[in-house]
Amino acid sequence: MNIIVCVKQVIDPEAPPRSFKIDAGGTRAEMQGAPPVIDPYGEFAVEAALKVKEAAGNGKITALSLGTGLLREVVKKPLAMGADALILLEDAAFAGGDGWSTASALAAAIRKTGEYDLILCGREASDTNAGQTGPGIAAILGLPCVTLVRRIDVAGDTAKVERVTSAGYEVVEVPLPAVMTVSNEIGEPRYPTIKGIMAAKKIEPVVWKPADIGIEPSQVGASGRRLKMNRLFQPVHEGKCELASGETPEEVAANLAARLREAKIF
Amino acid sequence: MSESSGVAVYGEIADGKLLPIALEGLGIGRKLADSLGQEVAAVLAGSDVAGLAAGAFAGGADRVYVVDDPLLKDYQPDAYVSVMEKVIGQVKPRVLIMGQTDVGRDLAPRLAFRLGVPVTMDCVELAIDPASGRLLQTKPVYGGNAQAVFTSDADPQMVTIRTKAMTPLQPDNSRKGEVVKIAAGLDASTIRTKLVDRVIEDVAGIRIEDADVVVAGGRGIGGAEGFAQLEELARLLRGAVGASRPPCDNGWVPDTVQIGLTGKIIAPELYIAVAISGSSQHLSGCSGAKTIVAINKDPEANIFRQARFGVVGDWKKVLPAFTARVKELMAG
Numbered sequence: 001m002n003i004i005v006c007v008k009q010v011i012d013p014e015a016p017p018r019s020f021k022i023d024a025g026g027t028r029a030e031m032q033g034a035p036p037v038i039d040p041y042g043e044f045a046v047e048a049a050l051k052v053k054e055a056a057g058n059g060k061i062t063a064l065s066l067g068t069g070l071l072r073e074v075v076k077k078p079l080a081m082g083a084d085a086l087i088l089l090e091d092a093a094f095a096g097g098d099g100w101s102t103a104s105a106l107a108a109a110i111r112k113t114g115e116y117d118l119i120l121c122g123r124e125a126s127d128t129n130a131g132q133t134g135p136g137i138a139a140i141l142g143l144p145c146v147t148l149v150r151r152i153d154v155a156g157d158t159a160k161v162e163r164v165t166s167a168g169y170e171v172v173e174v175p176l177p178a179v180m181t182v183s184n185e186i187g188e189p190r191y192p193t194i195k196g197i198m199a200a201k202k203i204e205p206v207v208w209k210p211a212d213i214g215i216e217p218s219q220v221g222a223s224g225r226r227l228k229m230n231r232l233f234q235p236v237h238e239g240k241c242e243l244a245s246g247e248t249p250e251e252v253a254a255n256l257a258a259r260l261r262e263a264k265i266f
Numbered sequence: 267m268s269e270s271s272g273v274a275v276y277g278e279i280a281d282g283k284l285l286p287i288a289l290e291g292l293g294i295g296r297k298l299a300d301s302l303g304q305e306v307a308a309v310l311a312g313s314d315v316a317g318l319a320a321g322a323f324a325g326g327a328d329r330v331y332v333v334d335d336p337l338l339k340d341y342q343p344d345a346y347v348s349v350m351e352k353v354i355g356q357v358k359p360r361v362l363i364m365g366q367t368d369v370g371r372d373l374a375p376r377l378a379f380r381l382g383v384p385v386t387m388d389c390v391e392l393a394i395d396p397a398s399g400r401l402l403q404t405k406p407v408y409g410g411n412a413q414a415v416f417t418s419d420a421d422p423q424m425v426t427i428r429t430k431a432m433t434p435l436q437p438d439n440s441r442k443g444e445v446v447k448i449a450a451g452l453d454a455s456t457i458r459t460k461l462v463d464r465v466i467e468d469v470a471g472i473r474i475e476d477a478d479v480v481v482a483g484g485r486g487i488g489g490a491e492g493f494a495q496l497e498e499l500a501r502l503l504r505g506a507v508g509a510s511r512p513p514c515d516n517g518w519v520p521d522t523v524q525i526g527l528t529g530k531i532i533a534p535e536l537y538i539a540v541a542i543s544g545s546s547q548h549l550s551g552c553s554g555a556k557t558i559v560a561i562n563k564d565p566e567a568n569i570f571r572q573a574r575f576g577v578v579g580d581w582k583k584v585l586p587a588f589t590a591r592v593k594e595l596m597a598g
Contacts, residue, residue, distance in 0.1 A: 013409050017546050017568045020411040029408055099375070100384055126547075127408055129527060130387045132375040139379030144458040145343065147372045160462070165368045166475075166530065168467035168522065174459040184511070184528055185521050227384035230402070231415040241560070241573045249583035256559070256577050256584075257591035265536055265557050265575075266479070266503055266592065 001059030001154070003049045004110055005083065006121045006133060007042030009067055009074050013126035014040070026232050029127070038077045041122030043189035045182040046078045049120050050190065052152050053082075060084045062113060066105055068095045072205070079200035080192030086205040087113070093210050093217040099128075101224030103136030108213040110141065118159070119179045123148055131181065138179035146172050150185035270421035272305040273298050274359035276350070277322050277330075278369055279312045287365035289325040289434035291427060294392055295363050296326035296435060298401070301394045307331060307357055311349050311450075313339035319445050324437040328444075331357060335450035337457070340464070341369050344457045347376045349450050354381060354422060356448060361401050362422040363392075366531075370426045378424050385424035386416045390431040401425070409527060410546035410553070429475075430533040430554050467522055472506045474523055478535045479505025482525055482552070485512035486541025486562070486581065493519055496540060499589045502596065508532070510548040526551035541581045544569030561585065 015034035022029050046063065053059040063078035066089040079086055089105055097105070110116060119138075124131035131147070138145035150169060151162040154176070163170045164183045192200070210217045218224065244259060246252035260266055275291040277284055292308060299306045308322035311333040319330040333349050350373065354362065364370040366388045378385035390413070391404035401423040403416045417423075474480055481500040483493055493507060500507045507523060514524040525532055526548040533554030540561045542548060549572055552558065560573035561581050570576050577584050 011408070013547065014545070017411055017544075020408065020546075022412060029412055098384060100379075103379070123528070129405070129407055129409065130375075131371055132378070132385065132387065135372070135375035136379045139376055145376065146459060148368070164521070165464075166522070168465045170461060171463040171465070172459050173462055178459075184515065188515060225384075226420060227386065227416050227418050229414050229416055232407070232412055233414075234412050237571050241570045241576045243570075244575070244577050249577075249579045250587035252577050252579055253584040253587035254591040256575060257588050257595060260559065260575060261592075261595045263575075265559070266596070 001053060001056045001118070002116045003052060003059060003061045003118045003120060004064055004113065004116050005042070005045050005049045005061060005078060006064050006106055006119070006137070007046060007078055008039050008065055008125055009036050009070050010039045010125060010127045012037045020234070022232055022234060027229065029232065036071060036074055038074055039122055039126050041124055041126055041184070043077075044184050044186050045120040045122045046081050046083060047189040048149065048152060048180075048182040048186045049118070050082045051186070052118065052154055056154060062087060064106060064109060065089070066094050066102060068092055075205070076200045076203070077192065079203050080196040081190055082196055086203060088205045088207045089213070090207050091209045094221045096222030096225070097220060098225040098227045099130055099132035099136055100226045101220050103133050103140060104224060105210070105213065105215060105220045106133065107137045107140035108215045109208060110137065112208070112213050117176045118154070119143070119177070121179070121181045123181045123183045134179050134181035141179070143177055143179050144174050145179040146174055147181045148183045149180045150183050152180065270358045270360040272307055272357075272359050273302070273361040273363065274307045274309055274354070274357055274422065275327070276362070276364040276370070277308045277310045277318070278365050278367060279310065279315055279318060282314070284318050284321045284325070285365070285367070286434070287367055287427070287429050288322070290430070290432040291363045291365060292322065292325040292327055293434040294427065294432040295361070298361060298392060298394055302360070302399065304360070305329060307359060309333070309350070309353050309357070311338050311346065311353070316445070320439070323441045323443050324439050326435045329446060330443060331446050331448055333448050333450050335452060337452045337454060338450060340461050342457055342461060343372055343376060343459060345452055346373050347380055348452060348456065350377050351380050352451060353448055359422045362424045364424070364426045366426040366428050374424065374426045381422070383420045383422060383424055384418050385426065387426045388428050389425045390428050392425060392427070392432075406550055408546065410550035429531045467520060472504070474506040474508045474525065475530050475532050477506035479503040479538070480508045480525070480532060480534045480536070480552075480555070481505055481538045481540065482508035482510065482542060483513055483540045484510040484542030487513060487518070490518040495585055495589070499538070499585065499592065502589065502593055503536070505534070505536070510542050510545070539569050539573070540585060542569055543567045544572060561588070
């Protein structure tokens with residue numbers, strides 16, 4: 001069972017919204033004072049991979065990350081959680097990509113790894129919130145794909161999968177190899193153990209440049225984009241919150257109710 | 267590219283009905299087509315769906331393409347991607363609008379990669395750039411901390427739209443148009459994923475996406491027992507109970523009541539956020555509410571930046587008194 005998990009390094013989405021800033025060029029965002037993290041959505045994919053490997057009793061999990069300025073202590077988190085290998089697509093040429101250029105590079109790298117049964121991604125990334133990378137990889141590699149997965153049971157060369165819907169879930173059967181995007185309903189990602197952290201320290205990531213995966217630098221990163229970003233901005237909330245007052249919490253609550261009634265809110 | 271024309275709207279269907287998102291798509295599609303001076307086409311794919319064309323015309327379509335095939339009875343990605351690729355190849359729209367729904371999230375990116383064009387998911391605003399005639403595609407990014415405006419040089423310019431972000435037209439049943447049938451031409455052997463079962467997890471009472479009033483709790487509620495108090499207020503206001511992500515992840519409430527980027531996107535008249543700090547990912551799901559009322563003990567909580575009314579205080583003390591007073595006022 002060879003499982004590939006695509007995870008990315010992102011600015012910390014759980015940092016307080018007030019530390020979120022966009023640079024003067026209006027293209028890049030940062031969380032001031034908060035270090036980057038492994039995408040929490042991607043961690044669910046890592047958790048899913050570990051569950052599948054445990055159920056199979058054997059297998060190899062390879063984490064795959066693309067970007068620039070990848071901090072080893074960040075991108076090694078999947079290893080610390082229990083993944084076996086780490087491949088980094090790290091080169092200036094990979095920077096500033098969109099769904100197309102990212103999926104193209106990841107698909108080329110996955111092809112180069114040779115053997116794979118399952119390719120897992122988060123349901124979306126916490127920065128772009130697009131949810132295209134998984135389906136894109138599937139389309140490029142000609143593989144079936146199930147999105148928003150909350151449970152995976154592999155039996156032979158088929159997987160029975162539960163897919164989250166707004167009203168409940170669907171049960172889907174899909175032949176392997178397949179691509180799946182994993183939703184948070186898969187269960188809380190496990191914390192790295194001390195043993196896992198020690199093991200991760202000893203694993204050296206494999207670093208590939210565009211030439212290593214047989215792809216032209218012009219096809220990846222910013223130059224491989226098909227979608228142009230014209231503007232990145234923070235919406236302004238002009239609304240002011242009217243706070244109810246009073247001597248005790250009970251009085252404040254009663255005053256709020258009275259004010260809402262007065263404003264015909266209920 | 268120059269031969270592309272018009273706006274196509276994917277008319278999503280469930281249980282034999284055109285979904286509200288389809289009418290929202292037609293509403294914005296009509297606006298965009300009018301500013302381009304072009305037509306709006308609706309695409310209906312499914313089994314036994316031809317009867318829904320009238321609804322699409324009433325919602326703003328000039329022409330309706332119908333793909334009717336028993337193999338399209340349930341949404342199945344391989345079949346639907348193949349059908350949509352065929353339809354788009356024939357219709358050649360300049361803009362293609364789908365919904366950010368269970369189906370759209372799955373179908374749109376696959377179709378885009380098949381067609382060789384980009385897609386912008388979860389748009390909250392769409393407009394034609396008067397200078398270039400291209401579609402300006404605005405979507406929240408960074409969990410709602412920011413928005414980005416995208417354009418594409420390739421046709422179709424593909425987007426999905428956030429539920430309730432666009433306004434449907436007032437249905438006009440006198441509107442008529444041409445219905446064009448397209449054969450699905452499906453080969454069952456190319457369908458790789460198989461739907462085995464569809465499970466509906468029923469929630470008692472009103473569904474949060476349909477409720478006028480939603481009372482939602484966050485991590486600070488602390489457990490399932492606390493949600494019983496929210497339930498009481500919701501019942502009183504004939505609303506539904508929702509939650510941010512932590513109560514769902516902790517199993518205090520079912521996942522189906524989660525509000526936010528990874529849950530439901532709702533736009534009720536009144537949203538009462540109890541012990542919810544207001545992470546961007548949560549606000550993405552409720553910022554469409556007409557009035558937000560926040561109860562939180564942290565005066566710096568982000569939710570107060572979005573709320574119209576609020577109380578700074580411990581919900582355990584505030585909520586019972588609030589509920590009691592609401593009850594009195596409603597009785598009186």
